[in-house]
């Protein structure tokens with residue numbers, strides 16, 4: 603077969619576009635100047651927002667106390683995820699460079715003032731024994747408290763498994779260190795929110811006015827102890843105890859008893875004024891379909907809090923044809939994951955007020 607010049611030209615042009623988008627699918631181009639980004643934002647959103655869901659992780663380099671189990675360290679998920687941040691799981695200064703990357707990108711995103719940096723506790727058995735083999739990664743409270751003390755951009759998000767024998771002491775300790783919330787992933791940590799053992803923990807959270815950021819709905823990124831633990835209806839226990847609860851990801855994955863977890867969660871907002879939901883991970887390839895539904899349910903917008911779930915990468919490519927081409931290009935072209943996530947959410951119809959609501963929800967713990 604002989605190719606015409608036109609065919610040859612089109613062929614090489616598509617090959618070039620494909621390889622560029624292949625690269626782009628995985629990682630973007632450097633961001634524009636911060637001045638240009640600031641000018642593109644509505645005045646009320648310039649450097650004033652808060653992201654309540656940002657993970658801190660590391661390998662323990664530099665004595666941070668962070669830890670990853672070997673399976674997770676070798677996984678494509680961890681390697682690709684870190685490559686996406688221009689990092690490598692084997693580099694000796696991983697922990698410090700991770701924080702550098704995070705700080706540079708959140709500052710460069712334009713709309714953010716602060717992020718809640720999250721610790722991550724170990725998995726514990728129902729007998730209260732630490733289970734490192736089933737823990738993907740551990741990020742100590744002390745390390746994150748130290749980061750929050752060193753950088754005004756970080757607020758301290760603690761993580762404490764409620765089955766620990768020292769759970770209440772640890773809660774008092776992180777409260778004294780300035781924790782603004784406690785993070786749980788019940789499906790992964792293997793905790794049942796309705797377990798009577800959690801009651802004292804809820805009472806103490808309410809006393810300290812510390813919010814609970816809880817993964818809600820199914821979980822697909824990490825090893826699972828039980829998807830039933832992600833049932834949003836289980837949030838009733840901390841809510842009844844007067845704890846401010848932020849249901850992470852708006853329960854955007856999975857179904858239970860013939861209805862989606864998202865539908866179960868929607869029904870709960872009128873009953874509990876202390877219930878909120880974060881928008882984290884809604885631009886990921888697993889959850890992006892729910893983003894449009896969240897935008898349509900305007901009755902819950904006053905309960906939404908912005909979260910990104912950094913370092914998980916927003917899947918800008920999937921939004922092609924679903925938002926305006928101009929918006930899509932702006933989100934797709936640039937690397938900064940905070941900005942990408944923000945642009946996709948704005949273009950999908952989430953209201954601008956969610957970027958400040960985290961400050962209202964966490965106000966009792968902010969000075």
Ligand SMILES: [Zn+2]
Pocket residue numbers: 655657882911
């Ligand atoms: Zn998360």
